[in-house]
Amino acid sequence: MSEVLDNLLYSEEHEWALQGEGRTVRVGITDHAQHLLGDIVFVEFPEVGAVISAGDSVGSIESVKTVSELYSPVSGTVTKINDKLDGSPELLNDEPYGGGWIFELEIEGEYAAAVRGLLNAAAYKELIGE
Template sequence: MSEIKADLLYSEEHEWAAKGASRTVRIGITDFAQSRLGDIVFVELPELGASVAAGDSLGTIESVKTVSDLYSPVSGTVTKVNETLVDQPELVNTAPYGEGWIVELEVDGELEEALAKLLTPESYEALVAE
């Protein structure tokens, strides 16, 4: 059973979002996603300052099995990327909710409105149980 954190919100594409200070959101992939991908060997990070819409690709994650897009769960501007993943992409596997975070965005518009479109932990649990 994959870990689903109660204090996060989730997308149907298996990204998690953590509310930060002001209008920022930290994003990564879920434990479920990293376990399905297998050993992560490369993470393509977006450019700082890049503008993304909800559902747009933020970059890619490459595992020994496949290459997958990383989708933005909210619209916003990239304010931070986890540069540690360049040299240690395996952190996505070992700490998907911690040191394996991928990007931070400043949300376009109201933070609560953007987050309201995401899945609750209970809804995400039901999705992955299917």
């Protein structure tokens, strides 16, 4: 059974979004996604400064099984990447909601408008059949 946290919002592509300070949103992949991928060996990040739209492919995650696209759940400008994943991509398996976050971005406008269309924990559990 996958862990789904109530304080996060989720995309149908299995990314999560967490509101940070101001207009910052932190993004990662869900526990469900890391279970599907298996042992993660490499992360391709979006570039800091890149302006991205919700649903854009912004990188990839390589595991021993496959390579999967990484999508942004919200629109904004990438402000930070988790460079700890360069040397320890397994953090995505070990701590998908903690040390395994992937990037942060700054949204335009209000948070509520930026995350419209994302799933709450109950809806995400339904999506993944839990």
